[in-house]
Amino acid sequence: MQVNKRHQVSPYLVFFIIYNSQVGIGILSFQRAIAEKAGYDAWIGVLLAGCFVQVFIWMMYKLLRKNNGDIMDVHANIFGNVVGKFFSMVIMIYYWLASTSVLLGYIEIIQVWMFSTIPSWILSILILLIVYYSVSGGFRVVAGVSFLSFIFPQISLIFLYIFPLKTAHFGNLLPLMNHSFTDLFDSIKSSMYTLAGTEALLMYYPFIKNAATSKKFAHLGVLFTTLLYTISAIVTYTFYSEEQLKTTIWPELSLTKIIKLSFLERFEYLYISIYFIIVTATVSLFLWCSSRGLKKIFNRKQKDMLILLSLLSLAVCQFITEPLKVMLEKLVTDLNLCLFYGYTPLLLLVSTFLKRGNQNG
Secondary structure, three states: OOOOHHHOEOOOHHHHHHHHHHOOHHHHOHHHHHHHHHHHHHHHHHHHHHHHHHHHHHHHHHHHHHHOOOHHHHHHHHHOHHHHHHHHHHHHHHHHHHHHHHHHHHHHHHHHHOOOOOOHHHHHHHHHHHHHHHHHOOHHHHHHHHHHHHHHHHHHHHHHHHHHHHHOOHHHHOOOOOOOHHHHHHHHHHHHHHOOOHHHHHHHHHHEOOHHHHHHHHHHHHHHHHHHHHHHHHHHHHHOOHHHHHOOOOHHHHHHHHOOEOOEOOHHHHHHHHHHHHHHHHHHHHHHHHHHHHHHHHOOOHHHHHHHHHHHHHHHHHHOOHHHHHHHHHHHHHHHHHHHHHHHHHHHHHHHHHHHHHHHO
């Protein structure tokens, strides 16, 4: 699939898009989830999960380059137009569910930490209006928002990780490797979902200039986020005891309470506000992927699909109950692991054999 060069972005911006897709609200709470079975050895699981994601990045580039297009072109080449659209539809639904899950998570944080009386529909409308403005501007605007989502939060992370080190207990991390491989594998599985988001590449690959040359920036992006998550886990584990961690829902966010600056008393308010940029960028990226795919499936304008998806997200944010929210998170987790860490390698194998068969024929 050929995309007009005016709509494409430079290869180096893939680094920031990968960062944006991986570093969402999950970094605020993943430390507790991955430590449930592997304890404080879980930070090792983050590093190993990052290695798996690097392999996944290589597979995606291999698959997309072979088919010279996005995931929908891959499906059309392998399964044909009708069946291919069915499989593409499943992935577009996943992208929408992932964006809605991020939106719900951030709204919950705002309501718990800052404005408990503001209804969900007001917060979701504010975010979705900015998301609509971003996505309707095209992929170049979405990439620009991803760039901003990297620049501003990194400044605050410097404060967040330095202050807790003053009271850090590195003995919490010892002894190393005192859990079974099964427990460590469980933390790897949880970490792989935490590091999820790179699968958006399956849709925006044609929008990268000289896409093949962007692979090194994608790998660097995954390396950066893997190290960021590892540092976050280590800082958290040296600050909290295992008993404290069990009762702390958002460990990284709770760390902001200890930061006291002469010009700023409540650093957590600033930190949550900065995350508005990250959440907006993440939701924009996934809604762009979903609306772009639905545009191709139903042959409608992308803005129409974007409005429909935004209204559906608004309805979910307003009416979803807590049990359904938990079910949604589990569904997104399972779909991510099955569709991308299982299904994509199979597509690569099938695509490789089909191409060889055509050459032999």
